[in-house]
Amino acid sequence: SSELTQDPAVSVALGQTATITCQGDSLRKYYASWYQQKPGQAPLLVIYDKLNRPSGIPDRFSGSSSGDTASLTITGAQAEDEAAYYCNSRDSSGNHVVFGGGTRLTVL
């Protein structure tokens, strides 16, 4: 079982805001990073170190954190944003990497 918990599925209407959450005790101390994975493709980093966006990632993707929960927000979701999203961080010991179980985002 993962130390980071994500909702299995989230849906959002086209053009609306989607929020995907990642919960875990370690997030009180460590930051989350987020990945987008489309079918048959490798994961793509979309947010790192809680709120930083790699070059080439649209600014509709943003990250935040509060307490034991990190959030990925997609403001104005597009059809191409339909994918699985994974968070990762460190475990409670700080010595290992952990991934959340993933959230499948559907854009309606």
Add this chain to the structure above:
Amino acid sequence: QLQLQESGPGLVKPSETLSLICTVSGDSISSPHHYWGWIRQAPGKGLEWMGAIFYTGSTYNSPSLKSRVTMLVDTSKNQFSLRLNSVTAADTAVYYCARLGRSGSSDWFDPWGQGTLVTVSS
């Protein structure tokens, strides 16, 4: 442009050892700023971190796989490798290599290789 490419057998027999190599191009694996990691994904499942290695050879591994995983780095070839012994069908997965960035408070993988499917079957 940094690229990573996994290579190795696509089929491994149960109880044998899975061996993969990740070739890095566009950056030196001897960078003091990054680790290099392995992540796998069983069919239809989520991502599982396996371990990471520094160019000095220092490693840290997933506790659940620690006793079965060996990672090595070859700076002369700009490659790092993964060996997973005593494999079972549960080790069937797409195996990814990726560069691991670290700050004081987080870790992130970017970029990723395209992944290679390894099937464990007799």
